[in-house]
Amino acid sequence: MEDRLKRAEEQIAHLMKLTDELSEVVARQGREVDVLKRRLGLLLEREAAREAELGGSIPLADQKPPHW
Template sequence: MQEIEEKLAHLIRTVEDLSDVVAAQQKDIDVLNRRVEMLMRREAEREADAGSHIYTGQERPPHY
């Protein structure tokens, strides 16, 4: 009976550790998803602004 209790305690601890790992991974996934969304918005804005670029004296217009 003591051996079963020891194994059960070990399994409970392992499940708790795995739960902590999964929770940490979910936080990382959430952060990464927000970053990807931000980058996608930024790229969409960049593509939308592609035609409204103001050229400075140092740059050559694309038709040269």
């Protein structure tokens, strides 16, 4: 009975450690997603400004590719 209890405690400790590690990974990925969102927003703004300077009637993103 003591052996089963010891194995269960070891498994719980392992799962707690794994949960903490996964939580850190998710938090890091969340920070990376936030950075990427900000960068994408800046790129979209820059592209919109560039398209406005060119004075095209249809934004480049809305144009059909030439093979259509």
